[in-house]
Amino acid sequence: MNFSNKNLLFFFPESPFSKRAGNVLRTYTNLKQLKSLGFNIDLVGVEDYYNSFGDSPQDIDSAIINDVFVLKTKPPKKKLTLEYWKYKIQKKFNKENSNQYLTQYLKDNFTALLAQKKYDYIFINYEFWTDLIRDQDLKGAKTIVDTHDWITLNEFYNNKNLDLGKRFGKEINNLSLYDKVVTISQDEYFIFKSFLGDKVINIPPSFPENFEGSNIEKKYDLIFVGSDNPFNILSINWFVEKVLPLLPKEIKICIIGRICKHVPDHDNIEKVFFVDDLNIYYHASKIAICPMLKGTGIKIKVVEAMSYGLPVVGTEKAVDGFSDKKNNGCFVSDDEKEFAKMITKLIDNKSDYLQLKDEAIHFFKNNFSEKKSVELWEKTLNF
Incomplete structure (x- = not known):
């Protein structure tokens, strides 16, 4: 199939062009391969991530990416603006989110992106960013999540008191919202497929032969x-x-x-x-x-x-x-x-x-x- 007329919105919080770690390098490889299929790709990141790693949205490969959008997690600190107080008040009443960067302000900015352009595919990296697409008007876009890891187990390694049933239930619920769920591990493929069926596909990482x-x-x-x-x-x-x-x-x-x-x-x-x-x-x-x-x-x-x-x-x-x-x-x-x-x-x-x-x-x-x-x-x- 030729994807040359298809628009793809690709969300990855940090710069995939830094290639500083395995997960980032694999994301860069995915972008290259998706581009080779003909997609027009717009990249979305999170400013806090870019700043913490010293990355710049200018350091992208324009042969792969058409536009790059680095979204802020909170409005500028101008206390006299209505926007500032709106999100300040919302933060007090919103339920606590384990992903501290997935703020209402970030979600609203993502919504604004979706309103500007029609995308045929929306690609989210990591299950814990799923709220970006939840309750959104996606205008018929097909959704794909790249899981990267079994997040429940990853979080359990860092917190032995984690409520495993609750967290895994949330993970499966989030993944169920997507049209396709991509794993890179054969083990995780079997786990997710048991709950989510044929929408799960395993795509292992790849490299050129050297x-x-x-x-x-x-x-x-x-x-x-x-x-x-x-x-x-x-x-x-x-x-x-x-x-x-x-x-x-x-x-x-x-x-x-x-x-x-x-x-x-x-x-x-x-x-x-x-x-x-x-x-x-x-x-x-x-x-x-x-x-x-x-x-x-x-x-x-x-x-x-x-x-x-x-x-x-x-x-x-x-x-x-x-x-x-x-x-x-x-x-x-x-x-x-x-x-x-x-x-x-x-x-x-x-x-x-x-x-x-x-x-x-x-x-x-x-x-x-x-x-x-x-x-x-x-x-x-x-x-």
């Missing part, structure tokens, strides 16, 4: 790429404290991203806070590690590493959402001694290393290719 540089001389034994979210901080601290002391003294480790702020200085670790091009570092590394202890959904960092032909050593969380928990290019264990042994085995035994590397490449080609992803988007949106 296998051609895999024979470059290796500078690092291990590589870890991550933002400074709480799950990454917990995971890399576990690795440094529990696993690193068990590894060979000469091992070389490269850690990239904002996670470096939380990594102690160590003779074996090279910290790189930001790079424009990860290709150089992935091609210079032998093995990717993913020591995640918490979190939901597919780990984008694992798929990205596989796109470079790297085998992965991780915890059991590293293969969350995979269609096959074995024969996928990953060695996994939650035990620090086993984790260290798996790394040492791959470094010392070339045949084991090459076998796992081949598995990673094969699994990537069968599950995470760009071509397959574009075909799934086309099928999902053709309804």
Whole structure:
């Protein structure tokens, strides 16, 4: 189907062009693939997010995005204006929302956007922004939500007193409002499909193949790429404290991203806070590690590493959402001694290393290719 005359409104709170974390990088990839199908895409973000990350609406790719709208969460602080007092009073009477940025002022601004232009598709990222479309006149637009994660479980990790039944009921209720519900994890696909039926479709993350540089001389034994979210901080601290002391003294480790702020200085670790091009570092590394202890959904960092032909050593969380928990290019264990042994085995035994590397490449080609992803988007949106 040709979508060249179709208008798509794409909501993602932060700038997808920063590519600072796995979820952001995947969103950028989705935009590229949707554009390749011919859509006219308008991007909507939230000013508080842009400001907190130091992003600018000017830093977009005009080859992908037609217009960008960065919405405010509250009116300017001019106490003499009617608008200011209107929202000040509304805030007192509105029921408390767990998403503090989803204010009535933001919703009203989103409504104003919908009034300006007719959209054929409205694309919302994350279930907890669903109130943006609730009770709106969408003028016949088809709605899609990209779940990213199982939000109830994610929130439970951060709050053990969470009322699971109430929160999951709300999540399912929100997802039921959409025409299509997109997951990236096979596990979450089965959960949501059980409640919501055929409107749920799984579209795994995708990357271009970068296998051609895999024979470059290796500078690092291990590589870890991550933002400074709480799950990454917990995971890399576990690795440094529990696993690193068990590894060979000469091992070389490269850690990239904002996670470096939380990594102690160590003779074996090279910290790189930001790079424009990860290709150089992935091609210079032998093995990717993913020591995640918490979190939901597919780990984008694992798929990205596989796109470079790297085998992965991780915890059991590293293969969350995979269609096959074995024969996928990953060695996994939650035990620090086993984790260290798996790394040492791959470094010392070339045949084991090459076998796992081949598995990673094969699994990537069968599950995470760009071509397959574009075909799934086309099928999902053709309804």
